[in-house]
Amino acid sequence: MVSLPALMQYHNDTELSSLEETRCQFNGGKCVIKLGIDVHQAFYVVVEQVGGSNAKPPQRFGKEAFLGWAAKLKRQAAEVHAVYEACGFGFTLQRQLAALGIHCYVVCPQKLDERNKRVKTDGLDAKALCLKLDRFVEGNLDALALVRVPAEKEEQLRAIHRQREQLVKARKQLEAQGRSLMVNHGIEPVQQWWKRRAFAQLQVPEWMRTLLLNSQPILLVLEEKIRALRVQLQRAAGPNQPRGLGQMTSVVIDREIGNWHRFNNRRQVGSYTGLCPGEYSSGNTRLQRCVTKHGNPRLRAALVELAWRMVRFQPNYKPILKWRALLAKGTLASGAARKKAIVAVARQLAIDLWRFRTGRGTPEQLGLTI
Secondary structure, three states: OOOHHHHHHHHHOOOOOOHHHHHHHHHOOOOEEEEEEEEOOOEEEEEEEEOOOOOOOOEEEEHHHHHHHHHHHHHHOOEEEEEEEOOOOOOHHHHHHHHOOOEEEEEOOOOOOOOOOOOOOHHHHHHHHHHHHHHHHOOOHHHOOEOOOOOHHHHHHHHHHHHHHHHHHHHHHHHHHHHHHHHHOOOOOOOOOOOHHHHHOOOOOHHHHHHHHHHHHHHHHHHHHHHHHHHHHHHOOOOOOOOOOOHHHHHHHHHHHOOHHHOOOHHHHHHHHOOOEEEEEEOOEEEEEEEOOOOOHHHHHHHHHHHHHHHHHOOOOHHHHHOHHHHOOOOOOOHHHHHHHHHHHHHHHHHHHHHHHOOOOOOOOOOOOO
């Protein structure tokens, strides 16, 4: 039989830092494993923490080797949790780990040097994520700023209108390069110079026409692809849309949201749009600043564009009536005041669309005409 002093000495000599690890050791159970992952295109840097013990040194894995190692950990442990920052590599890793039975979380990119040491390495980033994950698993839900992982079908659908946006941007760049060439040589630029009729009537030197001809066929193909994607998106729009919403905007907003039912209240909807005012308060001073721009930037742009259309097509909409003095055509309001008003309309419009899409109200009850 082990004496009490000997037992206390054994506990003090270990590296245990939580009661969970103590229970695992004395009861022979499986400990919870936490993994902080710093993701790169060709490899992963991983820091492992077993139970409540200290984090282990960082390890570097290839993609396939890491998945095999993670599967082995899952077989050894009752629970395995992992976390990595959202980045340009998407959510493939999260889905692969979830298929192995691992709880994988994706968080917003953030500054992980909390002590401001001005030292950043892959290993330190992975360790910081692992320690945050440890607090999150222990019940501190504010330790991680989680990102919602969309379903694969949602990603496929929203990739269509995002590609259309990219093609439009590429078309504008090539068109601007052609106008710039004309302006640099003293020629009056022609809008949409690349279209067949306008290009045939261009009054430019032959050497310049040869240069423009390098871009003109590309622009014609881009325009054709953009038109095809626009038709595809418009066909996907549902019937009985509120007047002024438009088929294209309706599809873009719905697909950027993904699932309207994931919001529990109007505050969550407003926060996701990033159209809520920021705040900087201290002591007796309370200062509201510009909008937070937290959330989805494409959704925010679509809502603001839609709000301006609502001023014309839905003049009896309650937010429009509230801000009519600033938004009416010909008003003497400053540009800043008009922007604040249209942002307020866009925020309320997102909330009303959420109510409409989730069956909490009809367009007529919300003041929208079909």
